[in-house]
Amino acid sequence: MPILLFIIYLSIGKYYISPLSIFNENSIEHTIVFNIRLPRAIEAMLFGACMGISGASLQTILRNPLVSPYILGISSGAAFGAALSIAFFGTGYFFFAQPSAIIWSLIAIFLTFSLSRFRGQYSSISLVLAGIIVSALFSGLLALIQILIEPEKTHTIVAWTIGRLHTVTWKDVATSTPLAILGIFGLFIFRWRIFLLSMGDEEAKSLGIDVEKERILVVFFASIATASVVSVVGIIGWVCLISPHITRFIVGSAPQILLPVSISVGASFMLIADLISRTIWTFEIPVGIITTLVGAPLFLYLMRRAMYEWS
Amino acid sequence: MSGVKVKELTFRYDKEVVLDHLSFEVNKGEILAILGPNGSGKTTLLKCLNMLLKPKGSFFIDSFDISKFNEKEIAKFVGYVPQIHSLVFPYKVIDVVVSGRTPYLGFSTPTKKDYDHAYNVLNKLGLTHLADKPYTQLSGGQLRLVLIARALVQQPKILLLDEPTSHLDLKNRVLVLKILREITSEGTTIIMSEHDPSLVSIFSDKILLMCNGKIVSYGKAKDVLNRENIAKVYEVNVEIFERNGNRYVFPIVI
Numbered sequence: 001m002p003i004l005l006f007i008i009y010l011s012i013g014k015y016y017i018s019p020l021s022i023f024n025e026n027s028i029e030h031t032i033v034f035n036i037r038l039p040r041a042i043e044a045m046l047f048g049a050c051m052g053i054s055g056a057s058l059q060t061i062l063r064n065p066l067v068s069p070y071i072l073g074i075s076s077g078a079a080f081g082a083a084l085s086i087a088f089f090g091t092g093y094f095f096f097a098q099p100s101a102i103i104w105s106l107i108a109i110f111l112t113f114s115l116s117r118f119r120g121q122y123s124s125i126s127l128v129l130a131g132i133i134v135s136a137l138f139s140g141l142l143a144l145i146q147i148l149i150e151p152e153k154t155h156t157i158v159a160w161t162i163g164r165l166h167t168v169t170w171k172d173v174a175t176s177t178p179l180a181i182l183g184i185f186g187l188f189i190f191r192w193r194i195f196l197l198s199m200g201d202e203e204a205k206s207l208g209i210d211v212e213k214e215r216i217l218v219v220f221f222a223s224i225a226t227a228s229v230v231s232v233v234g235i236i237g238w239v240c241l242i243s244p245h246i247t248r249f250i251v252g253s254a255p256q257i258l259l260p261v262s263i264s265v266g267a268s269f270m271l272i273a274d275l276i277s278r279t280i281w282t283f284e285i286p287v288g289i290i291t292t293l294v295g296a297p298l299f300l301y302l303m304r305r306a307m308y309e310w311s
Numbered sequence: 312m313s314g315v316k317v318k319e320l321t322f323r324y325d326k327e328v329v330l331d332h333l334s335f336e337v338n339k340g341e342i343l344a345i346l347g348p349n350g351s352g353k354t355t356l357l358k359c360l361n362m363l364l365k366p367k368g369s370f371f372i373d374s375f376d377i378s379k380f381n382e383k384e385i386a387k388f389v390g391y392v393p394q395i396h397s398l399v400f401p402y403k404v405i406d407v408v409v410s411g412r413t414p415y416l417g418f419s420t421p422t423k424k425d426y427d428h429a430y431n432v433l434n435k436l437g438l439t440h441l442a443d444k445p446y447t448q449l450s451g452g453q454l455r456l457v458l459i460a461r462a463l464v465q466q467p468k469i470l471l472l473d474e475p476t477s478h479l480d481l482k483n484r485v486l487v488l489k490i491l492r493e494i495t496s497e498g499t500t501i502i503m504s505e506h507d508p509s510l511v512s513i514f515s516d517k518i519l520l521m522c523n524g525k526i527v528s529y530g531k532a533k534d535v536l537n538r539e540n541i542a543k544v545y546e547v548n549v550e551i552f553e554r555n556g557n558r559y560v561f562p563i564v565i
Contacts, residue, residue, distance in 0.1 A: 063399040192420045196410055198400060202363050203393060207465070208386025208414035253400035256420050 035170075043168040043176065044274045044287075045267035047229040047236065050180050052243035052266020053259055054222035057187045059244055060255050061197040061218055062124045068240040069226040072127070072219070073134030075235045077108025078227060080138040082234070083145045083157045097160070098175065101231035108134050109223045113216070122212055123201070127219070163236030163288030165274050176232045183225025188259060190218050195255040236270075236288040238295030243269055245302045313339040313373050315360075315469055315500055320368035322359050329355050330366065331524045337469075337502060337517065339373075340495045344511040345504040346535075347521035348545055353504035354394070356521070357471045360502065361391045372468050386414035390462030394473035396454065401445035404438070404457055405429055411464030432460045436490060452483030456490070463494065470494065472503035476510070488514040508536055508560040520544055532558050 054069045069075070081104025085096040116122050116130035142161075146154045187194070193214050196204045204211050226240070243266035244258070250265070251257045270287075273294060277287040315337040322330040330352050337343045345353045359366040362377060362385050370377050372388050380388070390411070409421045409429040416425070433439050436456055441449065446457060455475060462470055475491065476484040484507075491501055492514060505511045511518055512532040520528040520535050522544045528535045536558045541549045552559045 060400070063397075065399075189418070192413075192416070192418075195402075195406070196413060199407075199410070200393075200397060202358070203391070203396070205363055205382055206361050206386060206389070206391035207410055207461075208383040210382050248400075253402055254406050 039170045039173045040165050040168045040274070041271065042173050043229070043233060044165055044270040046173070046176060046180050047165075047233055048239055048243065048266035048268065048270030049184060049263045050225040050229045050266070051236075051240035052247070052262035052264075052269075053184055053187050054225045055240035055266075056244035056247065056255070056258050056262040057190070057194050057218055057222050060194050060253075060258070061215055062128060063198055063200070064124075064128070065245070066241070067128065069222055070235070070237075070240060071135070072131035072223065073108040073112045073138060074105045074223055074226045075230055076135040076138035076142065077111075078102070078105035078230045079157075079161050079235055080104050080108075080142050080145075082160050082231075083142050086153055086156050086160070087145050087149045098172070098231050102179075102227050104138075105227040105231065106223070108138060109219075109227075111137075113219075122216065124215075159286070160234045162286045163234035163291075164286045165233055165277075166284055168233065172232045176228045179224050179228035183221045183223075183228060184263065186221030187218065187225065188263075190214070190221065191256045191259045194218055194259065198255070234288065236291055238291045238299070239266060239269060239273075242295045242299050242302070245299065249302055249305065314341070315343075315502070316369075316371040316374075317360070318369045318371075320356075320359060320366050320370060322355060322364060322366040329524050330359065332368070333524075333526055335517075335519055335526070335529055337500055339500055340498050341516040342491065342495055342501040342503070342514065343517045343519060344515035345502065345519045345521060346506070346508060346511060346544075347504075347527075351521045351544075352524040353521060354473055355524075357391070357473050357502065357504060360469075361385070361389050361471055363391075383414045386465055386467075388468050390465045390467035390470045392455070392458045392462050392470070392472040392475060394477060396458060398447045401447040403442070404444050404446045404449070405433070405442040407446050407457060408433060408442075408460045408464055411461040414465060429460075429464050432463050436460050436463075452479050452486065455479065455483070455487055459487070459490065463499075467499065469500040469502060472501065474504050474506065476505065476507070484510065508541070509558065512536055512558040512560075536560060 059065050059067050078101040081100040082097040085100035089096045112130045112134045116126040118126050196207055196209055201211050244262050247258055247262040247265045251261050273290045274287045277285045277290045318334050320333045347353050358364045409425055412421050412425040475487050518532055518535040527544055528540050548563045550561045550563055
């Protein structure tokens with residue numbers, strides 16, 4: 001499914017390109033596909049894959065179908081980091097925005113962890129609450145930066161926070177891939193443990209797993225997967241929330257199947273969303289707006305179905 | 312010695328003493344029922360025996376000191392059936408049951424052999440027809456049995472159950488307790504907390520009567536279940552009848 005979409009994605013755009021014409025190395029089609037569409041497609045899939053599996057993992061271990069990686073403060077940290085670098089170095093230097101975003105998103109996660117430690121233990125609820133606090137803190141700081149700096153920089157920051165794929169180059173793909181793969185692979189390895197963690201702390205412990213250590217590792221892998229792609233393309237909303245729900249709708253809730261499938265569902269969702277964002281209008285609409293506009297009603301539909309089935 | 316031996320077990324929440332120097336023994340294949348009013352420390356005791364809480368004192372199973380074990384090793388010795396299980400996702404019954412294989416798995420997902428093992432246990436408890444159902448759709452009695460099945464898949468030496476018959480109707484209570492009796496015939500030792508003295512008298516070998524974290528009385532039903540003990544612990548006057556060696560306890564309410 002993602003592979004088929006991948007080929008369709010590469011073909012469609014302002015110019016239709018036949019999949020076969022790209023093999024001529026000197027053609028304009030070759031250039032468009034290899035330098036513009038291909039890195040963009042790969043980054044879109046990488047983003048979707050990371051968000052799909054991170055969302056599915058976190059929803060499962062925190063026993064809450066409304067949780068997303070963004071709730072742990074990762075996105076606010078990244079946005080703050082990007083804004084900070086744009087404020088200091090100006091709009092032209094996206095080069096600095098990316099490492100700054102990744103560093104600050106990791107700082108945000110670290111803060112969430114430290115705040116959630118209570119009586120020497122991390123519980124699911126304190127983790128979510130700490131995440132909300134950290135998100136609020138960084139959102140506040142982000143707003144402060146936006147007020148203090150020049151308007152055109154603010155515009156760049158807003159564009160960054162909505163999320164976009166049109167600036168993606170091969171260099172972006174190269175910087176986000178290693179961490180993304182590490183995160184995805186870690187979560188995939190942990191898929192059975194993630195199932196056990198969803199049974200609740202005491203039961204998971206009595207089934208023989210070290211709950212706190214393994215939960216931290218799962219959150220860590222989900223965090224680096226998220227940070228790796230968010231730092232490149234910005235905060236594209238809803239993918240992390242909705243991909244796991246679409247997947248659950250197709251294959252059920254058992255994490256050993258849910259997790260791997262949510263990778264390809266997330267990737268497919270992003271490819272479709274970005275395809276729409278490139279083609280639906282005469283100019284490009286940022287993909288973050290498309291995912292939200294498509295995601296919200298789809299989520300409502302899935303939620304109604306799920307409510308019906310669970311009750 | 313085979314069986315369970317608990318010596319001078321003490322547990323404190325901050326400074327409050329919840330369990331006060333408890334000592335008792337259960338032989339292999341016996342059922343020990345813990346009786347006592349709400350808040351007397353029954354659940355805390357079970358959690359200490361599972362090392363979910365870290366108590367002071369010693370706890371041996373077949374002369375192994377459990378407190379020195381890690382989670383995985385403990386899970387091979389002790390199975391735990393909680394009183395309340397909150398359901399979130401509609402997992403299939405068989406997936407829930409097979410999760411009992413975890414201590415034997417290393418880091419991998421369960422294999423076909425593990426699933427066969429889980430199906431065997433379901434079959435033994437007469438639950439095979441539920442295997443592919445979402446466990447969120449089970450009745451209270453079925454869910455309790457599924458959780459017992461999961462604990463049995465762990466092949467524990469002792470099985471801890473926190474009020475296994477709470478919220479169940481009479482039929483399901485008797486069903487659950489009968490199944491527990493059958494389990495002990497294969498050498499598993501059972502320690503459970505309970506509320507109904509009469510049922511406990513029928514289905515257990517020993518009774519431990521607790522109040523405020525202390526043992527009030529410990530031994531066979533005929534020694535533990537008398538009017539004085541019940542009045543002391545529950546502050547209720549009772550009439551006790553005996554039939555076929557079982558004791559039936561009825562409250563006297565005027």
